[in-house]
Structures are given as C-alpha cells and as structure tokens.
Amino acid sequence: MASDDVEKNNTAAPPGGEEETGGKREILYTVTEVPPWYLCILLGFQQFLTAFGATFSYPILMAPFLCLVGDSVGLSEMIGTVIFVSGISTLLQTTLGVRLPIIQSISYSFITPVISLMSISEWQCPYTNPAVNATSLPEVGSDGHRSMWKARLAEVQGALMVSSLFQIVIGFSGLMGLLMNFIGPLTITPTIALIGLSLFEAASDKASSQWWISLTTVALIAVFSQYLRNVRVPCAAYSRRDGCSKTSLPIFNLFPVLLAIVSAWVLCVILTVTGALPDDPKGWGYQARTDTRTEVLHKAQWFRFPYPGQWGMPTVSVAGVFGMLAALLASMIESVGDYYACARLAGAPPPPGSAVSRGIGMEGVTCLIAGAWGTGGGTTSYSENIGAIGITKVGSRVVIQVGAVIMIVLGCLGKFGALFVTIPDPVVGGMFIVMFGMVTAVGISNLHFVDLGSIRNLFILGISLFFGLAGPRWVSANSGKIQTGNDIANQIISVLLGTSMFVGGFIAAFLDNTIPGTVEERGILKWRKHEESSSGGDRRDTMAVYDLPLIQKYLNKLKFTRYIPFCPHFILDERGSSSLGGCCQRRKGPRAQEGAVNAGYHEDNTRM
Template identity: 35%
Template sequence: MNSGDSSNKEESCLLHSDLREKKDSESNSVVIENQSVKLLYKVSDRPALQSTLFFAFQNTLLALPWNLTLVILVAEVICARDDAELKAKLLSTTILLSGLTTLIQVTFGVRMPVYQGPTTAYIIPLLVITNLEEWKCNSDQNSFLNNTGVNQSFAHLNNTKEHIRETLIYPRFEILSGSLIAAGCIHAFLGLTGMVGYLMRFIGPITVIPTILLVALAVFKMLIAILVGWGIAAIFTSAGVLSNDKTQKQYEARTDARSFVVETTPWFYLPYPGQFGGIGFNSGIFVAYLTATFTSVVDSIADYYACAKMSHIPPPPVHAVNRGISVEGIMCAVSGIFGTGHGTTTFGSHIGCIGITRVASRFVYQVFALMLIICAIVGKFAAVFITIPYPVLGGVQVLGFGMFIGLIMSNVQYIDINSSRNLAIIGIAIMIGLMIPYWASNNMDTIKTGISELDGFLKMILSNPNLSGGFTACFLDNTVPGTMEERGLVGWATGGREEASEEPIGNIEDTAEIYEIPALTRLLEKIPFSRFIPFSPTFRRQKQQ
C-alpha cells in the first residue's frame, strides 16, 4: 500500500461517526459514535439486472419533478409560460443534460453515486431577472402560444407562434445561454486548476447556511405562487367558470388547455446545440450566474462528503473533488450551448435516498443516467409531464424543499451555536439578503447612472439575495475574530469530531481506490509530471512517497 492510500485511510476517519453514546471515564463527557447499518450494495457492487433496473427507475422518478420545476421557471423568464410545445423541448433538453452529466460524473468525475441535476442555485438569477423592467412579460404576447393553431389565421406573421419565438423568446434564450457558458467556464477553471481547495479555506458552514437558505426561501415563494394560482384555475375549470371555447382568451386559464401537446409532440426528439438560437451575453446576468457558480461549488463539495459518509467510503481525495467540480463546470457550459438556461450540480435528495435504500452502487447510477437520456429522447414522455397540473408539482416540491431547508440548517451542528459571534453573523447575513433585494425591487427607478448597461448590471447585483447575503456572511466570518472550531471549519472537515483519530473506520466498505480510474491511473503513474495535475488520480502521490 502506498502512502497516498494510507493518507486516504487516515482521511476516512474524518467523516464516519457512530450513533451510540458512551461515557468517557476520564473526561466524564458523552461521545457520539456511529453504528450504521451495512449497505445492501456498496459502491463497487453490481446488483442483478432486475434489481439494478428497479433502483435506477426509483431514482428516475425522484429526479423528474425537479427537472420540470426548473423548466417552468425558465419558461417564466423567457415569456414562454404558455408555449407548451417549447417547454416540452426544453424539458427534454434538461433531462438529457442531467443524464449526460450524471453519467460522466459517476464514471469519470468524482466517481461517487451522485445525481447531477438542474441546480437550485441558478434559480435565484432567474427570479431576479423577472423583476427587471426590460424582462417583464406582456400577457398579450402569450395569447397565441397556447393554441393549436387550428382556430387562428396565419395571414399576419405577427400572430404566429414562430414569430413570437423569434422576436421575443429566442433572444432571451441567447442572453441566458451566453452568460451561462461564461460562468460554466469559470466553474470548470476552479476544478481544473485546483483552486477549489483555496476557496474552501474561506468558506465554512457560517457562509453556507444563510447563502443556500436564501435560495430555498426564494424558491418557496415561487412554488407557493404556482400552487395557489393553479389551484384557483382548477376550481374555476371544474366549476365551468372558464369558457371551453378555444377562441376565448379565458380558455387559456383552463388546466386542460394544454392537453393537445401530447398529440402534437413528435414521438422522438433529440436536443441539439443552438436549438433555441445563437449565443448572447449580459454582464448583469453573468454576475448573477457567477454567484450561483460559487454557491454550487460549495454545495457540491458538502454533498460529496455527505455522499461518502452515506456510502461507507473514505472521504473523497483532492483529485476526485477537483474532477467533480471540473465536470460540473464543463457540463454547465454545455448546458448553455444546448440552451437550458440553468446549470447542473449534485442533488442532496438522492444522497438521502442512499441512506433509505442502502444501495450505493455506482453501476445503478450509471443505468439511472441512461434511463434519463432515453426519457429525454422520447418526446411524448416529456409532453406528458408538461401536462401535469401545477398543484401536484407544487405539492411535491414544497415537501422536497421542506427537507432541503432542514438539510441546510443541519450545518448548524458544526459551529458553536452558543457563540454570539456566529449567531450575529448568520442573522445579519439573512437580514441583508432579504432587505437589499426588497429595496431594489421597489426602487428600480432610483438606479440611474446614465448608462443603461450599468443600470441593468447594478439592478441584477442588488436584486440577488444570494449575492448580498452570501457575501455578507463570508466577509464577516473571515474578518470578525473567531477560532477555527468556533467557526465550524474543523467540525465540517472532520464530520463533527474534534479529533480524526477518534473515528472508527469499521464502517468503511470500500477503499479509496474507487475514486481512481483504473486504466488511466496505471498510465499516469508512468508519467512523472502527472502528480502536478490537480484532477489527476496521481496528484501529489509521488511527492507523498
């Protein structure tokens, strides 16, 4: 065994703890230990075919609702709320990118059983955009998008769906795509250069808690609006208040107005780059996406460690984390090329699913990714999901985000909750993250520099709760005096233990070799300079020897 492997075994004790209490006779203190149940299938196992398909399908059902939620939010931003055909294409694209990213991540990236889906961090820029005057949608612009085209005349080009898409929807797609590509490149740069490790020296639980909590609160507001709006529409539809005449404008408010989508959508649709137009750019949107990038990086790293703990494997080594962040960044840029309007990141809900099913097989997640790709190509499948009533979707997501907020707040366990310093920083950051965007949304006219591009840039910055709250938390956490233990940096790195040596490694069911790519590792071991490549499996190995 080389010294790199022994180092990984030493690191493995940083995350696994027992849930059994025992009395320390010398210090008379209570120590928490962990007696986790053994996994049914560990990371390196390959279950039987029928079991693999069952567990993969289970993950597929868990992933699809959130894909649809992001599609709906993107459609709101680009004024395609009632363009069900376009939303079906966008959903296919989102599912395809989720499947491709998951497959690449599990096979070549961090090589853990993680699902890469449309990230919540990128929702904030989308919500902020809708508050800008130049991005507000006129309800009359959607009047033709919700019809089959049978009852309307195509004599005037201005009344056609395609014209509305070309003049209104696609230009917005182009701006989102270009800004996302630029942010994705920076995301990948952090992983490819190994800068993630330096970034994490300044970011801890005190920064993560208010930053991601503000994301969840903003999304909750949108989900509740969807739930109430469609609930009222469903009641009016059932009561016969809304006309069933397709020529009437009120017909568009019926919950069954989009049933034609399943019939008109082709059986197969293969998303392709540039399907929604070319590439544009907006500095304000780019900064908003860049903020989402840093939030996504922090969230993903925390998820990697949580997944390692849940999967009974050693904590991910530096090279695996760097590869994982690199893959996320590259695929975020690819998502921009395909026109999804959002990036991808690791999903915590699927990590929790590992704890419930006790299935951590990497092979299961590879099959799961292939299922997503197949679902994306079958156009009818996406069309059926587009017709799901929003109250059903909203109810599922309210439950999911309730769990998400609880997971965020669990980071409090790593910090000194009795410290007035920590409580003040978290409270101030959350208040700033709520106050500044609220002021900005109600005083848009006061921001006038004489340069329209700069005005839009400042409005995007001030309207972003993620940026204002996260920056405040990070700045105060790194400037107000406090020990590493008080800030939670030690507890975060050691899984809650004060000393790594206290952690038993009996729960480890796989070695650190699972993070390596066998054929590539053997090749790189023959190349001396590979130890200087941050994402190489041999990174720093020879130096340690």
Template identity: 35%
Template sequence: MLGTIVFLSTLLVPLMGGGNVEKAEMIQTLLFVAAINTLLQTWFGTRLPVVVGASYAFIIPAISVAFSSRMSVFIDPHQRFKQSMRAIQGALIVASVFQIIIGFLGFWRIFARFLSPLSAVPLVTLTGLGFFALGFPKLANCVEIGLPALLILVIFSQYIPQIMKSRVVDRYSVIYSIGIAWAFSEILTAAGAYKGRSPITQLSCRTDRSGLISAAPWLRVPYPFQWGAPSFNVGDAFAMVAASLVAIIESTGTFIAASRFGSATPVPPSVLSRGIGWLGISNLVDAFFGTATGSTASVENAGLLGLTRVGSRRVVQISAGFMFFFSILGKFGAVLASIPLPIVAAVYCILFAYVASAGLCFLQFCNLNSFRTMFIIGFSLFMGLSVPQYFNEYLLISGHGPVHTRSIAFNSIVQVIFSSPGTVAIIVAYLLDFTMSRGHSATRRDSGRHWWGRFRNFDQDIRTEEFYSLPMNLNRFFPSF
C-alpha cells in the same frame, strides 16, 4: 428535477415567444443534457451521487434577454423565440468558460480551503431553505391535491417503515406518493372538477397541460445548435456570468450535502474545484444544445439521498439512462411532465428540508458555547433570508430591483447575486469567519476546522481516496491538495 424542468420551461418559453411545440422541445432538450451532465459529473467530476440539471439561478438573465429591446423588433413569435434562445446560448458559452477557469485552474480550490464547518452551516442550510417559495406557496395553488400528496409522502417515508420494520417503503415513498396523488388529480380532471375555474387553477391542477402531450413528437433527438448559431452580447454575458457564480455556490452547498447523505468523507477542496470545472463543461453543453438556462447540482436530488438513504453513484447513473429514454421518446416525457406542479411542490417540502438539515448537522463540529460562533451563524442566516426577501419583494412591486441604473446588465448582476439566499449567506459567513478573531488560539476549534483538516488532501485518507479518485488513472491530471 423533472418539476424544475417543467416549471422553467413553462415560465421561460412563453416570455421568449414560444408555444407548446417549443415548450415540448425545450423539456426534451433539458432532460437530454441533464443526462449527459449527470454522467460527466459522476464519472469525472466530484463523483458524488448527484444529478446535474436545470438551475433557477439563470432565470433573471434569461428574462432580461427575452425582454431586451433588440428582441422586440421580431414580430413573428417563433422568430423571436429562436433569436432569444441564440442570445442566451452565446451568454451561456461565456459563463461556462468562467466556470471552467474557476474550477480547473484551482481558484475555487483556494476558496474551499478556507471553508469551515461553521461557514458551511449557512451555505448548506440556505441552499435548501432558499427554495421555500417553491414549497407550500406552490402547493397551495391546488391544495386539494398538493396537501394530500404531502401527507401521503410523510406517512410513507416516516411512519409506515416503522410499522412494517422495512426499509423498502421509504425508498419508494416518493414514487408511491406521486403516483397516488397523480391518479387522484387525473380523476378530478376527467370528472370535470376544474371546468369554469380560473386559468391559474386549471394550469396548476389539471393533468392535460393544455396541449403539451399532443405537441410533443413521438421521437426526437436534440442536437447542438438546433435553434441556430449563438449570438453574443457583452451585457448578456456579464449577467450570465453572475448567475454562473450563484450556480457555483449553490452547487458547492449541494455537493457538501450529498457527501453527508452519501456517507462519504468531507469533500476535499480539490474535488470541489474539479466538480465546478465539470459544471462549466455542463453549462457549455447546455449552451450548445440550447436550453435557455444553465445547470447546477440538483438540490432536490441531494434531499432525495437523505430521504431514501441510498447514496449510490450507480443508481444516479442508471437514472441518467432513463432521462435519455424519456428525452428521446417525447410523448413519454410529456406524460411525465403532466404531473401537476403542486404535487412536485409537496415533494419539494420534504427534499429541501432534508438539505437544510444537512447544513444544520455541521453544527456538531462547532463550539456552540462561543459567542463568536453564535453571532456568525445567526447573522449569516438572518441576512441570507432577509436580503433576498427585500430584493425579491422590491422586484415584484416595482418591476425592477433596488439597483436601477441605465445598465440593464449591471442591474441583473446585482439582482441575481443578492436574490440568492445561499450566496448572501456564504458571503457574510465566509468573511466573518475569516476576519473575526483570526489570530485567537481557539478560533480554529470554534469553527471546526480541525475536524476537516485531515481531509484537505484526498490522498491522505484511504476512504477519501477510494470515493473521490478518478477512473482510468486520471488523478494525475488534477491536483490532490
């Protein structure tokens, strides 16, 4: 998750007019609110061992705000940064209210009740595979440290545990591989291996991160409205609501994957809806503190559950305590943020692959001899990869998406939704699964609905009730169906 925070801060802060000081403060703020949101989700949300952190889904609306004409009137970069942040805060407040309504009023519960293992396959699979651009393409920016990091992680997580007959090594394989690769990159940086190289190579490979550590304060506690009072714009709000819908869908896929790796029963619709409601609270916290992006359930964290085979809620809550520590002591957080992004990308290659495999695991509940099943799986996976690829390539070549109207907000809405592989895949799979051969007697079994039927109400199974029930007898405030 730290890699996501550093990447988003490095991308968004300069576009908004900020420098190293603002970047360091934003990293601290993102870590601080991630700790708060993780505790809220594990205590009162789904209660799954998931980390709630910064989301890539909000990049397009945030960039639209930063490049809007009303921001170009500010000549002072610091003033433009503050005004952009305040506009994003206002849009996030509206988006968080949308998520709160969708979750706590039970609208997402209605959607989840018709979700089957068949439609969950493309959702969860592309929740992982959808981030393939953050894997090897980012690793290749500095292949001399990224590729060794990937090989070390594979060896420590897959081969050495078999040789040593111990489960200790693979549980700490990510720490070992990052530490070794990080030390290697530090040696290369100190030896001057990157002097005279291109700025992109230096940004990817060097560990000194061009003043980030020196710009970070020793002690700083983020506080609400630290950039000023939020400002509101209708167009920004609609674009941010679209991004929040994408975050809802991706978080649903992550929740399902986390339940699989955490040895929990399938997540009941009411628990999914409850989790989305608390995700809205998380985005409201983001808006108050000013993070420039919203929150989602961390996909890489779900993959880490599969890699370490440790699906403990308490472990995640302890990690939130460490996030508090590193967010307040800014120098320590900046040192961690100096990990070269190719090393993080090497870890992503493994973690995102685990999430994708969790989606493929649900094929065991479907009838793979059915042509209906094969069509829905194949078509939804293909469209989930093909449509976002088209939208992203069009944006890269033309500077705008395929939908290019006078309304910047509408353009952003369409671009955000259709550039998300998981969102496109679940739209296609859900509609096909719900409409194709609906009245046929074998359809329910082909989709695997009979396997999930017993877990629809979390109080019908004692294992489900033990895992998902809320503390302090709060279940009476939330429906169990």
C-alpha cells in the same frame, strides 16, 4: 444480483456511511455500492421524477420572455432538450467531475440575466408588448414566429457558451479548491440551509393551489419513508446460481417519493373523474385536475433527437455574457454547498479541494454543452435530488448514472416526457416541501461541529441566515434601485445580491475568517477529525470515492500530476501545510501528518 447480495448491501458497513448513533447504519446504499439492476432502474427513475418538476418548469417559466408563448410544439421540443442535456451533464459530473451522486439540470439562477437580456429593446417579444399591433405579427406557431423565438434563444446560447469558459477556468485551475481553505462549518451551514429556505415560496405556490392534495403527498412520503421504513415486502429474486427465489426488500424505504407521487396522482385522477375538483380555471383546486394539460400529449412528437445548434447559429453580446457570469458565480457557490450536503447524506467523506475543483470545472463544461444544445440556461447541481437521498437512504452513484441514461432516453421520447408534464401542481408542491425541508435540515446539521455556546458563532449564524433571506427579498422588490452608472454592473450586482445562498455564504465566510476565534470554537478541529475518521477505518478507502475511473492507477504513477489542481492527489506543497488532494503523499514529521487531512489513495478501479 441475488437476494443474498441485496441483504449484504443492506447490512455491510459503508465507507463513511455510519451515523453517529452507536454505529447503526442508516444508509442503504453508499456512493460506491451498487443495488441490483432492477432497483437501479426504479431508483434512477425516481431521481428523474424528483428533478423533473424543476426541469420542465424552467422552459415554461421562460417562454413569455423568449417569445415561445403559444407554440406548444416548440415548448415541448425545448423541454425535451433540457431533459436530454441534463442526462449528459449528470453522466459527465458523476463519472469525471466531483463523482458524487448529484443530478445536474437547468439552473434557476439564470432566470434574472435571461430576463434582463430579453428586456433590451431589440429582443423584447412583440407578442407580449401592448404597444405592438398584434395583427402585423406572424401567426403563433408559424415559421415566422418560430424564427423569432429561435433568434432570441440563439442570443442566450452564445452568451452562455462564452461565459461558461470562465467557470471552466475557475474550476480546473484550482481556484475554487484554494477557497476551501477559508470555508468551515459556519460557512457551509447557512449556504446549504438557505438553498432550502429560499425555495419555500416556490414550494408554497405549488402547494397552495390545493393544500389538501399537497398535504396528502407530504403525509404519504412521511408514512413511506419514516413509519414503514423497516417494513420489508416479500419479492421474487433471480440468480444464475439459485434461479428464482423468495426475498424481501424495504420497498417503502427505497421508493417513498415515487410511491407517494403515483398515489397522489391516482387520487387526483379519481377526483377529476368524479367531478370533485372544480372545472373553473379560477376555482381553488383546479390545478389538481389531471385533464388540464392533456393537449401536450397530442401535440408532442413520438421521437426527436436534440442536437447542437438546432435553433440556429448562436450570437454573442457583451451584456449577455456579463449577465451570465453573475449567474455562474452564484451557481458555483451553491454547488459547493451541494457537494458537502450530498457527501454527508450519501455516506461519503467531505470532498477534498481537488474534487470540488473538478466538479466546478465540469459544471462549466456542462454549461458549455447546455449553450450549444440551446436549453435557455446553464446547468447546476440539484438540491431536490440531494433531499431525495436523505429520504430514500440511497446514495449510490450508479443509481444516479442510471437515472441520467433514463433522462437521455426520455429527452428523445416526446410523448413519454409530455406525460409527466401533466403531474398536478399540488403533488409537485408537496414533494418540494419535503425535499427542500430535508436540504435545510442537512445544512443545520453541520452545527454539531460548532460550539453553539459561543456568542461569536451565534452572531455569525444569525446574521448570515437573516441577511441571506432579507437581502435577496429587497433586491427582488426593488430591481431598479441598484444604480452604479453602468447597466452591466447593475445586472451583476442584482443577480449576486438576489441569490440567498451567495449572500448568506459570503457573509458567513467573511465573518468566520475575520472575527477572532479558536479552531475548536469555530468547529474546524472537530470537522477535520470527522474527515479523517468518518468511518473509523482506513482513510485511503473512503477517499477513493473521488478517484477517477479506469485511469487512477496510472495517474498515481505520474509524479507531475500532484501539481495538477483537479487531480485526486494534488498537493499544494511537500510540507502538506495545505493539502487539497485525495491521494496519499508520503510526508515526514508532525507538520506533514497534520496537513495530510485529505491523504490516501486507492487503486481499485473496478468501481463506476
């Protein structure tokens, strides 16, 4: 793309991409816009880096319960598998699912059910059980040891694959879309805000290993994304028409996270080489050293292609399936909030019910894939990358798709992927502080639709946020206190009540739909008006963001597709009293116009 194309993308008004501050555009690239190919690669790689910390942390966290401790080669293979499957899942979600720029990767909501499943006597790891004689066990890393952790991982695979069928049905049947009729700004606000607030402990733990490095990372992101965001750096550009030419790009605004991570990483290298950081593993700041994980680089394979069933034939147990179901329910609630947050940051209109249904259903498909490949957990939308969109102002779907391809490639390159395992914890912690803070702020920003002078609304908001933090904290500290007389029921309730987003979102939805209040007071009226005119232009163009690629114009010609819940022009009835779709349906009368909030379709299928 030539330099004038870059300039055009940075100035043209996007569909739904204007901030409500005098029409000034804040988003550099909206969902349907495509940056130059070289920017796509760099921005896609930045999105991969943002997700990588949480992606590779999950296998490391679950290693003791899966009996993987000590087998660094097996652990690196599992990390590569997670990255590989994350890339496939992201491509499916951005192309055929909700079609928003959201990275799909391993979900931490599966930690509790996996640990619970591995706590059953037959699956307890003998290497971490003090009652077992260690001398009678196979040597760590031997074939006998690998057989043990592969059998445990196969049990998790089977449970995940069976339970993911439930999410597929919930999504593609339209049940999740129907639930959107009961969700407004007062429900979305605590659901999204608690995504970031509930993760403060994880960010704090990483950052506290060396606060000065973490604060430096935060400061660098702030400088690059805020203070230097309008600084354009001279660059060379090439086009077939003009050849080589000179242009300028807002480099600091495009790559604040990548620049900050690399800068802080280099600083840690210098401090390690000069001996400024302690070499005692118990010393404060030791986790900032860059030479503590170099062993991974030597042991990781150069190339390994993950494949379904690589750990063996999956096995299934009822307890495992019900435990995974609880995690999937919590993940679905979280993902709905992620969709709205992503749409708002990426310059897209709020997703219609059909897009939400398709996204949830596709997450079920990707969880099925994750189970088949053996990642040790299901996939979900990543809040970290939604925060990255807010920082970089780049919400292009193509950028995320390029990032997905990078993840697939790196999932097969063990040595290259192992390099990023050596990123110091304080650097990751600093990045998390900014990203989770942005997600929290996006959730709170939905309150501008709501009448904050209403005691009713303040009551709902305060109760949902407080219980969303306090409830899961109690469940975490009192894991054995929930006793229903049924172990499976105990597990399901523990997982649901231990998830902040579920607790806060459920309480907010219940109170908002049961406590009397006008649609104007609740923010529903203003919210719907914002959906109808998010760009001040033709709604049909903005809602085309959620059209399916290549086949949309054919679907528009088939009348029966309007009755398919995940089709972009699905409607509940001809009167339009509860439209969940994204395509135009001709309705008559004022009642039909009132219900056509999500109407409008676009037959331009040249987009990705």
